[in-house]
Amino acid sequence: MLFNSVDFAIFLPVVFLLYWFVFHKNITVQNVLLVVASYFFYGWWDPRFLLLIVFSSLVDYSVGLLLSRTQAQRARNLLLLASLVVNLGFLGFFKYYNFFLENFVEAFTFFGRDIGASSLNIILPVGISFYTFQTLSYTIDVYNGKLKPTKNIVSFFAFVSFFPQLVAGPIERATNLLPQFYKKRVFVYSEAVDGMRQILWGLFKKVVIADNCARFANIIFENYADLSGSTLVFGAFFFALQIYGDFSGYSDIAIGVSRLFGFKLMQNFAFPYFSRDIAEFWRRWHISLSTWFRDYLYIPIGGSRGGIGKKIRNVFVIFVVSGFWHGANWTFIAWGFLNALYFVPIMLLNKNRIHTDTVAEGKIFSSVTELFQILVTFMLTLLAWVFFRAPSVTDAVLYIKKTFTFSIFSIPANFQEWLITLFFIAFMICVEWFQRNRKHALEFTQGKLPRHFRWSLYVLLFFSLFWYGGAQQDFIYFQF
Numbered sequence: 001m002l003f004n005s006v007d008f009a010i011f012l013p014v015v016f017l018l019y020w021f022v023f024h025k026n027i028t029v030q031n032v033l034l035v036v037a038s039y040f041f042y043g044w045w046d047p048r049f050l051l052l053i054v055f056s057s058l059v060d061y062s063v064g065l066l067l068s069r070t071q072a073q074r075a076r077n078l079l080l081l082a083s084l085v086v087n088l089g090f091l092g093f094f095k096y097y098n099f100f101l102e103n104f105v106e107a108f109t110f111f112g113r114d115i116g117a118s119s120l121n122i123i124l125p126v127g128i129s130f131y132t133f134q135t136l137s138y139t140i141d142v143y144n145g146k147l148k149p150t151k152n153i154v155s156f157f158a159f160v161s162f163f164p165q166l167v168a169g170p171i172e173r174a175t176n177l178l179p180q181f182y183k184k185r186v187f188v189y190s191e192a193v194d195g196m197r198q199i200l201w202g203l204f205k206k207v208v209i210a211d212n213c214a215r216f217a218n219i220i221f222e223n224y225a226d227l228s229g230s231t232l233v234f235g236a237f238f239f240a241l242q243i244y245g246d247f248s249g250y251s252d253i254a255i256g257v258s259r260l261f262g263f264k265l266m267q268n269f270a271f272p273y274f275s276r277d278i279a280e281f282w283r284r285w286h287i288s289l290s291t292w293f294r295d296y297l298y299i300p301i302g303g304s305r306g307g308i309g310k311k312i313r314n315v316f317v318i319f320v321v322s323g324f325w326h327g328a329n330w331t332f333i334a335w336g337f338l339n340a341l342y343f344v345p346i347m348l349l350n351k352n353r354i355h356t357d358t359v360a361e362g363k364i365f366s367s368v369t370e371l372f373q374i375l376v377t378f379m380l381t382l383l384a385w386v387f388f389r390a391p392s393v394t395d396a397v398l399y400i401k402k403t404f405t406f407s408i409f410s411i412p413a414n415f416q417e418w419l420i421t422l423f424f425i426a427f428m429i430c431v432e433w434f435q436r437n438r439k440h441a442l443e444f445t446q447g448k449l450p451r452h453f454r455w456s457l458y459v460l461l462f463f464s465l466f467w468y469g470g471a472q473q474d475f476i477y478f479q480f
Contacts, residue, residue, distance in 0.1 A: 001044040003253045004207050004472065011041065012257065019261060020187055027184050031158045034261070038163035042126070049125040052090060057160045059086045060135040064142045064149030064156075076143060083139040087132045094124050099328030127167030129325060133292055135160055138174035140296055147175050155181035164257040168250045168475055170268040170288035177265070185262030195259030197442035197458075202252030204461045207469040209428055210245030212421045213238040214473050216414075221389055224399045229408030232399060234418065236382045239389045241425055244273065246476045247286070252440055271436045273429075274359050276373035278342040278380060279352035289325070293318050308348065315347060316340045326388070331396060335387040342380055358437045420468060431457075 001007050015037045023029040043050045063083045067076055138159075141147040150156050159178045165171075220227060220235030227235075251268035258265045272284035282290050294303075298318045302310050316337070323336020346352045359374065360366035366374070383400065390396035412418075428441075435441045444454060 001041050002472070002475070003250065003257075004203060007044065011037075012260075016260060027182075028154060030185070031154045031181055034158045034163070035154065035161060038158070038161035038166060041163040042161065042166055045126050046123070052125055052128070053131060053161060056087060056090065056132065056135055057157050059083060060139050060160075061150075061153055061156045063139050065151065067139075067142050068149045080139060080143045083136065087136050091128055091132050094128060096328045130169050130171055131160055131166060133171050133289075134174075137171070137292065137296070138178070141174055147178075150178060152182065162258075162263070164254040164261075164263075165265055168247070168254070169286075170251055170254065170266050171292055172265060172288070177263070180263050187262065191259050191262075194443060195256040197444075198252045198256035198259070198440045200458065200461055201440055201442045202249040202254075202256060203465055204249075205245035205252065205428065206249035206475070207465050208245075208424050209421075210242045210249060210476075211469065211471060211473045212424070213242035213245065215471065216418060216421065217242050217389070221399070224395075224402060227402075228410050228412065229403045229405045230410050231412040231414070232403040233382075233408060234412055235399075236386050236389075236403075238418075238421075240273075240378075240382055240385050243385065243388075243476055244269075245428075246473075250475050255440075267439055271432050273378055273381075274374055274433065274436055275377050276355045276359060276370055277346055277351070277377055278339065279346050280355040281377055281381060282339070282343070283356075289322065293322055297321060304347070311347060312344055315344055319343065330393050331387050331390055334393050334396065335384050338384045338387060342384075361437070364434075424464070424468065 001011060015033070019030055019033055023033050039050055039053075042053065060083055063079050066079050070076060070079075138147065138156075142149045155178065158181050159172075159174065162172075162177070217235055217238040220231060220238070224232055224235065248269035255265045255267070266288055268286060268288050270284040270287065272281050275281035275284055298314060301317060302314050304311055304314070319336040319340035320333055321336070323332040323334070323339075326332040326335075343352070359370055386399050387393065387396040390399055432441045435443065442457075
């Protein structure tokens with residue numbers, strides 16, 4: 001079920017009314033409602049996928065209980081291994097089986113051997129990469145003694161399947177989200193109102209920005225060989241805004257919907273395109289995944305400890321694995337590898353933590369130096385996004401090669417067709433710039449802005465969804 005669909009527009013109020021007006025007196029009953037609603041939400045795509053999420057939940061719930069009952073290190077290691085094998089096994093089969101098989105066959109073909117293996121017609125379960133990592137965080141934290149295992153199976157199943165963030169995050173840690181299912185939730189009007197504002201902004205970024213940018217980006221990437229360099233620059237630009245509007249829009253909606261039900265999720269995007277270097281960009285982009293890999297992979301393999309060689313190795317491991325998490329294609333690995341190349345010099349110069357504040361803090365405009373840093377960082381991310389979007393590494397290289405020709409100085413033939421979308425992009429950038437120190441772009445301090453100004457903004461956003469909303473597109477990260 002898509003957030004930007006009529007189905008969800010019916011589903012959400014029904015669940016909300018049942019949650020607060022029918023089952024509000026009992027936490028357990030509320031949690032049962034959330035489990036049922038979440039399974040209905042997830043099963044809307046394909047009910048067969050529910051078997052995977054139920055089985056994964058049962059495995060990790062059981063492993064957690066067994067870990068609490070044994071102190072023998074060998075037994076604990078085997079239990080953790082069981083959780084890793086089940087979760088990563090499902091993920092590996094559904095997401096990577098055909099990739100490894102096809103590359104295995106190609107390798108043998110290169111050496112003159114035909115092994116005759118054929119790929120399988122596997123349907124990738126929606127959101128499997130997200131809920132798999134969410135359940136793994138629970139098992140690993142219990143194993144490491146950072147979290148006490150839960151005996152409340154309803155709360156655990158609700159934690160794993162919580163519908164607002166089930167299929168595209170944020171990837172919540174059990175230490176943050178699971179305890180919220182134990183406590184009585186109280187409806188807070190101000191939280192709900194701010195949640196609705198966050199939902200509105202998320203829908204605007206998805207429907208008006210991402211879906212319209214997708215239309216132009218798709219045409220340009222599919223026909224890049226016949227287009228000018230300037231048009232290809234705009235193609236990369238439109239995709240950069242598409243993936244940002246799409247993914248951060250989903251996160252805003254997920255967080256806003258969660259607040260309607262009394263839950264607080266972590267911030268997943270912190271205006272990343274205002275970053276002054278790549279290190280800052282990755283602290284602000286898909287925060288839940290970046291911190292997951294930092295805590296469960298980067299630090300365990302050594303992090304920034306050790307010699308220069310180990311530091312470089314660990315950076316490449318974290319970025320390449322992060323790229324591969326996104327999909328079974330060499331383009332994602334190349335994208336991760338390129339970001340590692342961006343990051344290593346900053347790390348070696350010990351400058352990867354110099355931009356931890358908000359750009360131009362307390363000022364209306366940034367300095368010339370900061371503006372230059374933002375533009376350079378954005379251009380580097382555009383280059384990397386070409387690999388992310390292109391169907392193959394060869395296509396990405398040819399796309400970039402075709403971009404940097406004399407035609408890059410020409411005026412794109414379709415520029416007039418893009419004007420309205422570019423206007424809304426500029427509008428979004430302006431709003432987010434002035435709100436860059438907030439959790440989301442429509443978070444307003446009480447009394448800071450006149451009421452009529454705020455409501456004019458809400459009305460503009462609401463009607464833009466209907467006047468200029470692009471053709472409905474699936475959320476990009478559903479395929480991951």
